[in-house]
Amino acid sequence: MVDQPLFILGSCDFSAEECEQLLRPLRSRQAPEIHFKKLRRSGRGQNRVIELFQSNLVTPERFKAQVFHKRFMLLTKLVDELAIYAFTLRCAINVVWRLATISITTATAPLASQRQAVSEDKLVDRAI
Secondary structure, three states, X not given: OOOOOEXXXXXXXXXXXXXXXXXXXXXXXXXXXXXXXXXXXXXXXXXXXXXXXOOOOOOHHHEEEEEEEHHHHHHHHHHHHHHHHHHHHHHHHHHHHHHHHHHHHHHHHHHHHHHHHHHHHHHHHHHO
8 A cells, every 4th residue: 555645635617518528528328427447448548538638628727726734634624524513503503593583573573562552552541
């Protein structure tokens, strides 16, 4: 086993139409999905991958990559997952709180309007 201490996260920015245009030459009638391990086995598959990378759409500006040391990536991933969990939990609590507030407001609205009517009657009685 080879020690690989680095983790590389890569991403690209293509529209759905551009993706289809790039992947069309890699597709075959026999396999609905594209797998590099299958393409690399034949000279024809290798040529298709080379054509993909030679496309005018494939430019350095369309790709981003980050390199992480795996020890630090694990910590980063853990913190990221905890932050997402805390944010989700906070949002869920806010949603429940708002729903409870709406329910209480809706349930007590008739009582509040009755209290207001009684108070107005008292004011009218006092004025008379």
